Amino acid sequence: MKINYHLFMIALRQLLNRKRQTFLTLSGISVGVMVLITAVSLMDGLLQSFIQKIVEIAPHVIVSGEKVRPTVPDQLVESHGNTHVTFIKNVSREDQEVIKNYPRIESLIQRDSLVELISPSVSTDVIGMFGTISEPIQLFGIIPALEDGIEKFSKNMISGSLSDLEKTPDGIMLGSSVAKDFTSRVGDRMQIVAPSGQIFSVRVVGIFMTGINDIDDNCYVNLRLGQNIGGFSPDEASNLYIRVNNLSRDGLVARTIEQETNYRAITWEEKAASVVALFKMISGIVYFLVFFVIMVAGFGVANVLITNVLEKVRDIAVMKSLGFKRSEITWIYLIQGIMVALVGATIGCVLGFVLIEIMSSIPMASSSASTIRTDHLMMGKNPMYFVGASIFALIVSMVAAVGPSRSAARVNPVEILRGER
Amino acid sequence: MDEPIIRLDHISKKLSVKNGGEEIVTKILVDISFDIAQGEFTAITGPSGSGKTTLLYLMGGLDRPDTGRAFLDGQEISAMEEEELAEMRNAKLGFVYQFHFLLPEFSAVENVMMPMLARGRASTGEARRRAAELLSELGLSDRLHNKPNQLSGGQQQRVAIARALANSPKVLLADEPTGNLDSKNAETIYKLFSDLNTRTGQTIVVVTHDEHFASETKRILHILDGQVSSDRQLR
Numbered sequence: 001m002k003i004n005y006h007l008f009m010i011a012l013r014q015l016l017n018r019k020r021q022t023f024l025t026l027s028g029i030s031v032g033v034m035v036l037i038t039a040v041s042l043m044d045g046l047l048q049s050f051i052q053k054i055v056e057i058a059p060h061v062i063v064s065g066e067k068v069r070p071t072v073p074d075q076l077v078e079s080h081g082n083t084h085v086t087f088i089k090n091v092s093r094e095d096q097e098v099i100k101n102y103p104r105i106e107s108l109i110q111r112d113s114l115v116e117l118i119s120p121s122v123s124t125d126v127i128g129m130f131g132t133i134s135e136p137i138q139l140f141g142i143i144p145a146l147e148d149g150i151e152k153f154s155k156n157m158i159s160g161s162l163s164d165l166e167k168t169p170d171g172i173m174l175g176s177s178v179a180k181d182f183t184s185r186v187g188d189r190m191q192i193v194a195p196s197g198q199i200f201s202v203r204v205v206g207i208f209m210t211g212i213n214d215i216d217d218n219c220y221v222n223l224r225l226g227q228n229i230g231g232f233s234p235d236e237a238s239n240l241y242i243r244v245n246n247l248s249r250d251g252l253v254a255r256t257i258e259q260e261t262n263y264r265a266i267t268w269e270e271k272a273a274s275v276v277a278l279f280k281m282i283s284g285i286v287y288f289l290v291f292f293v294i295m296v297a298g299f300g301v302a303n304v305l306i307t308n309v310l311e312k313v314r315d316i317a318v319m320k321s322l323g324f325k326r327s328e329i330t331w332i333y334l335i336q337g338i339m340v341a342l343v344g345a346t347i348g349c350v351l352g353f354v355l356i357e358i359m360s361s362i363p364m365a366s367s368s369a370s371t372i373r374t375d376h377l378m379m380g381k382n383p384m385y386f387v388g389a390s391i392f393a394l395i396v397s398m399v400a401a402v403g404p405s406r407s408a409a410r411v412n413p414v415e416i417l418r419g420e421r
Numbered sequence: 422m423d424e425p426i427i428r429l430d431h432i433s434k435k436l437s438v439k440n441g442g443e444e445i446v447t448k449i450l451v452d453i454s455f456d457i458a459q460g461e462f463t464a465i466t467g468p469s470g471s472g473k474t475t476l477l478y479l480m481g482g483l484d485r486p487d488t489g490r491a492f493l494d495g496q497e498i499s500a501m502e503e504e505e506l507a508e509m510r511n512a513k514l515g516f517v518y519q520f521h522f523l524l525p526e527f528s529a530v531e532n533v534m535m536p537m538l539a540r541g542r543a544s545t546g547e548a549r550r551r552a553a554e555l556l557s558e559l560g561l562s563d564r565l566h567n568k569p570n571q572l573s574g575g576q577q578q579r580v581a582i583a584r585a586l587a588n589s590p591k592v593l594l595a596d597e598p599t600g601n602l603d604s605k606n607a608e609t610i611y612k613l614f615s616d617l618n619t620r621t622g623q624t625i626v627v628v629t630h631d632e633h634f635a636s637e638t639k640r641i642l643h644i645l646d647g648q649v650s651s652d653r654q655l656r
């Protein structure tokens with residue numbers, strides 16, 4: 001049907017006639033839309049900054065020593081009649097899973113044009129000692145130039161430098177948490193107790209801080225020294241860290257590696273899956289709560305419309321006696337719902353935009369010297385927040401308007417006009 | 422004379438009121454039949470509660486008879502659906518009530534525009550022009566933009582009459598239009614009705630208590646206990 005100008009006029013006049021109530025309803029919708037937009041922006045921003053940080057500073061694919069298909073017992077040692085003794089696994093070295101002959105594996109992986117960088121590393125749990133302090137630390141042996149391509153140390157150094165590690169065979173680079181625990185500085189000498197019991201003397205050449213606790217708890221030495229401390233042979237590595245040049249294809253890269261090398265390869269998404277899921281669950285709860293705010297605003301819309309219908313029942317009867325269609329009467333109140341929603345949503349969008357700007361400019365004590373240092377709250381920015389929240393408010397208002405509109409259309413003019421005295 | 426504009430054919434209307442478990446049925450109108458010709462000016466008189474308003478609403482398609490048939494302009498309105506009735510009221514009838522029943526948020530001219538704008542019948546511009554014209558004819562040219570509460574009782578009722586005339590109705594139905602007015606204002610309204618009738622041949626049916634008003638019309642239908650007790654042609 002054609003919605004004519006006069007229906008808008010009637011709808012608008014009735015709303016303006018109840019200025020205070022209309023204003024309160026508008027405020028309800030505005031605040032609801034504002035809170036929804038801001039909450040979505042906040043949650044989205046948190047998730048995005050988290051993912052961005054991971055992608056920036058974590059390997060896209062990690063290859064570990066775990067075998068995808070268990071090794072087939074292939075070394076028959078002895079046979080006595082029905083008894084067979086086979087050699088399955090050498091458990092002598094603490095049952096460590098390592099990548100054997102890693103340079104060969106690397107060259108295999110390197111053939112994939114999606115692979116940008118491969119950084120081999122060994123990791124060992126050791127005891128660090130400095131002065132009277134001794135503490136367990138996780139020690140990584142790395143090739144500094146390669147590992148820097150993954151973890152971006154050179155951008156996160158708070159003292160010393162990565163090139164000093166390269167130049168110093170017995171150098172060690174400490175994560176900021178470790179450095180703080182040991183109160184050690186660049187130039188200090190400290191001891192590392194290897195799992196074998198052997199003690200290595202190392203010199204602190206650098207301290208870094210990424211802002212990610214897991215990484216700032218670690219210490220790094222050159223690969224060769226790391227292999228010595230951990231008892232690895234020179235062609236063994238614990239992990240290969242890989243950066244790819246197309247993030248959306250990292251799953252493909254991982255699967256290819258598993259197939260070709262039989263070593264387990266996991267992507268950053270797989271590794272962070274539980275954290276991302278947690279984020280999503282928290283966002284879900286937040287949205288759910290915010291939806292209630294808009295629902296309550298919807299009750300406000302229903303309230304103002306019901307009041308308008310009840311108060312205007314005589315005018316509705318008069319309009320019907322003048323020959324207004326049922327649908328025209330219905331539209332008058334639907335239009336009121338739509339008007340309140342549109343105006344409220346518009347105000348809410350403006351307020352939401354302002355609030356997001358304000359919140360994203362709030363300074364935050366930075367816990368890191370990272371490349372992606374967040375010195376203020378990271379808020380998601382996406383026009384869809386505004387569109388989505390407005391559509392939601394519109395739907396809620398329309399639903400709220402249906403009841404009052406229908407009861408307006410059902411008014412029987414005779415009953416009302418007779419009763420009016 | 423050609424076909425009557427209004428024809429009531431053995432109309433009855435009952436009212437049933439639930440009182441506790443009992444249903445009390447009151448007869449409001451009993452077997453009423455009469456015709457009203459085009460151009461007639463008819464008064465319906467009778468004591469309070471005799472059924473005059475009910476009768477007027479039945480003629481105007483606002484209400485439906487229980488038995489009998491009602492015709493307007495050759496169409497049986499007693500058989501029409503609600504939406505058909507609404508369209509018919511909009512196109513062919515004008516109502517004036519004891520109370521002006523103007524929409525309070527709208528100016529005089531906007532109130533008169535309403536029946537023209539309903540159902541998308543006329544454009545806003547056209548409607549505004551015709552509404553201003555009608556109001557001027559009724560002596561309200563200087564009150565076009567006043568809201569109802571800024572008008573006197575007589576002026577309000579004249580705006581209501583202009584609204585009833587907006588779509589050039591076949592029949593103007595009025596239910597005690599002077600019931601709320603002082604005698605001077607009432608006099609203006611009487612004159613207005615008879616002028617309309619003589620000047621434009623407007624068919625008018627008016628319910629009134631007022632003997633004087635009734636005597637100005639051409640025909641008086643007297644209702645008593647839901648029946649036509651007398652039907653006098655005056656002129």
Ligand SMILES: Nc1ncnc2c1ncn2[C@@H]1O[C@H](COP(=O)(O)OP(=O)(O)O)[C@@H](O)[C@H]1O
Binds near residue numbers: 467469472476
């Ligand atoms: N909705 C109603 N509820 C109760 N009584 C009604 C109703 N409609 C009509 N009546 C009764 O029907 C009778 C006729 O009413 P009405 O047509 O208004 O008479 P009049 O207009 O002549 O005063 C009255 O007795 C009135 O009380």
Ligand SMILES: [Mg+2]
Binds near residue numbers: 474
């Ligand atoms: Mg009456």
